[in-house]
Amino acid sequence: MTLPPVPLLIVGAGGFARETAQLVHAVNEVTPTWDLLGHLDDDPAKQGTVVDGVPVLGGSGEAAAREDAKIVVCTGSPRDYASRARVVARLGLPVERYATLVHPAAAVSRTSSIGPGSVVLAQVVLTAAVTVGAHVSVMPHVTLTHDDVIGDFATLAAGARLAGGVHVERGAYIGSGALVRETLTIGSYALVGMGSVVTRDIPPREVWAGVPARFVRPSHVTDGA
Structure with a gap:
């Protein structure tokens, strides 16, 4: 029996997040695994836009409301490489909510x-x-x-x-x-x-x-x- 794809949200809509979205597409081409719902980003200018064909649905706080979805946090750069830890701490989600x-x-x-x-x-x-x-x-x-x-x-x-x-x-x-x-x-x-x-x-x-x-x-x- 084939399981339905698992809903997935990517927190962030920058370069790393976009690369992760392409990873998800590559996985699905081999075995349909994920239903990529979109990005969540706290930059109001990005919300409501589409990046590389994937919509930016809202801010990171919406992750908690989508209890059916797995989450992956894709933020950070050499200028602020601690941002991922801050976002995860702020979200406060249980470990089972996170995708690998x-x-x-x-x-x-x-x-x-x-x-x-x-x-x-x-x-x-x-x-x-x-x-x-x-x-x-x-x-x-x-x-x-x-x-x-x-x-x-x-x-x-x-x-x-x-x-x-x-x-x-x-x-x-x-x-x-x-x-x-x-x-x-x-x-x-x-x-x-x-x-x-x-x-x-x-x-x-x-x-x-x-x-x-x-x-x-x-x-x-x-x-x-």
Whole structure:
């Protein structure tokens, strides 16, 4: 017996949210799984518009009213990479309301796991015993190798590559094309600049960049906690 598609709402209507909508279409082309209702965005200028063929239905607060729908929060950028954590905290929804979305062109090993609310885009590779937490953004062409642990609300930008045993703590941002040496720790809400080569542990809430990566400045993002 074929189950009907599950209603889905994407919170956010920016670039990441639009990419997630295309992921949903790709999943449905393989197996009809999701009924994509639309985006929810708190920018009044976006409400009532259509982005890439998907309507923006209203603000994020409408997620609670649609109890039949699964939710995925797709906000954040290098300028404010803690926004996803703030939105999830404000919504206050139970964990079972959140969808986990994996592009059919991603390679996820059978010993790896991905938490609720996380999005894994095309050409991502999770090789062996990788743990991805909740509400994590994994952008295209990211490689996570054996025993990597990615904390809740982390963002891995396109083309980032982590050697084995790396621990990315809650809310950290790994920039596009960055390389991280094995067994290192990237502290909570730290930011690694694009193209950087990380050879040392990075403390929480610091910005590092360069080859090799060095301290640049403190990070001033906040999740409201």
